Amino acid sequence: MVPGPFGLDPTFWAVLRLVISVALVLFLILNGALLLIYLERKILAVMQDRIGPYHVGPFGLLQTFADALKLIAKEDFRAGQTDRAFFLAAPALVFSPMLASFVVIPFGPGIVGADLSIGLLYLATLGSMGVLGIVIAGWASNNKYSLVGGVRSAGQLISYEVPGILSLVTGVLVAGSLSMVAITEGQPGPLVNFFIIPFAFVTYFIAALAETNRTPFDLPEAESELVAGYLTEYSGMRWGTMLALTEYGNVTIVCGIMATLWFGGWQGPGIDSGPITGPLLGVLWFTLKTYAFILVFMWIRATLPRMRIDQLMSFCWKVLIPATLLNLAVTAVLLLAFPGSLVPVAIANWVMVALFMLGLPMLQQRRLRRLRARLRDRAPGMAAAG
Amino acid sequence: MTTLVPLGAFIALSAALFFIGFAGVLVRRNAVVILMCVELMLNAANLAFVAFSRRLGLLDERGSVFVVFVFVVAAAEVAVGLAIVLALYRNRPTVDVDEVKEMRG
């Protein structure tokens, strides 16, 4: 046991360390969410040819702060006859797994909460725990629309976990370990895992968009759908926690996973320069990579329309899951057939990415042609008009 | 070194949870609650397997391997069990096992 500074009792120091680290992570998440909400509104505004928030503070920087204060000051509305305890517990159930996920993400060399040997499995597990909170939120609101919204959202999350975890497993096959720190340290130099398993990256990116309820899969939180889905009866800070904090926390985690698994995490030039500058540069590289992905998420939100629930479910089950299964099988077979060499795996993966990117539009064209033909047979008048 | 909890304590806890679940299956009317109690029994068995596997020095973790298969079987069983309960509910809107006594209809 390590004695604390000023000769503190080791037991007390261990507990104090735990409390300080949880407080730091909470601070990080809350400020991160603040920054991300502001960034999102500004970036969406720029892409939509308007200005975005500019009243509060210079360049509107204090806008999110003002929003948070407003949310905290709102009336604590609880609809009557709801399951009181579940209604109050649901935001906590949705927020806690996200908070707990930050413990295994390596922010820099030696800067990680806990180097679990099952780090990626732990992250997948916590991702699946978030579904429970959403189902309870929908159920406890005593509102038909909330229930349907909650069940739909849970169905979407559960379905997209499968290709997400399968893509992670393919990444692990190449990286050789489930521990996030070991995966990061296995990618020194510029040849990061992305060049070896790009297809797993693409499928994980799509699955991550769906897992974090981001456009084009954001049906549960779309403003024009089902009132507001499972969030209908929540207002004020409960809504703020469930929607904003959890969503942006999840986005940060998922982008952190992508940065670690496929792009080398905190690796970059200048890592071993010194005892102070090394870790600082590592944190800088990790933050840059993660925020690059977050910006791509926001870019996609500004650009793409949203998918209907049946479209997104059929995309998952009929396209993504076969694709990830195929990827896993091919990668595993090639790794066994050519031990020690990652080149066949890389070639196969790039071929699959190309087929996926080119094949999907071709499939869509064929479906569209078939639908138009069917429409023409059934109602020649309608087809002539449309 | 931290004091270890004796193996007997884990097995006794597993037995207690198992018999709570067992009593629940015999005693409750709602079919979904009976399924929940079956899951409690399976959990108790898992605890016993893992405790024996980790504490009796079997270094190839065979108890834990069996637990993986128990997870698979439990998931499959809950899925099919709930499908049966829902189909039953659709035929006659009850899931009360005391009322569902005949196999007609």
Added chain:
Amino acid sequence: MSLDLIEPILFGLLAVMILGAGLGVVLADRITTSALLMAFTFLNMAGMFVLLGAETIAAFQVLIYVGAITVLILYGVMFTPQAPRSYGLFFQKQTPLGALIAALAALPVMAVAFAFRDSGRLPARGGDLVPIATSVFKDFAFPFEVASVLLLAAMIGAIVLVRRDEE
């Protein structure tokens, strides 16, 4: 208080919560409370697994039980609403006999259970991922394949059972 006693304290805490939640599942007066207490039992069981040093099994427990089976049971609870009834009608007609049999069976088993002892050699904490994976894919590869066929059959069976008969 030194950290030596941390394991027995954690065990006691988790054991009390597991047994309490288990009793709550059987005796609760609302079905949704039973379902959530069952999820609580699963989480505490994962804590027990971590206490035993089986981290991978703990992660699987949360992933499968809390993440999937609890959601399934909640769907089952939501889609089979029953008319409200008095608490006595929650229990079957055979309750006194059933409870007696359970109690009579439990006593000798628990008396025997306390007699088990550890062996001398204990594996390292948290080192159970590689042995489990090796065993599952090497020694028990055939049961693994059978398990995947079982899951496929269960999935197809569940889908067929809840299909509505449309023409």
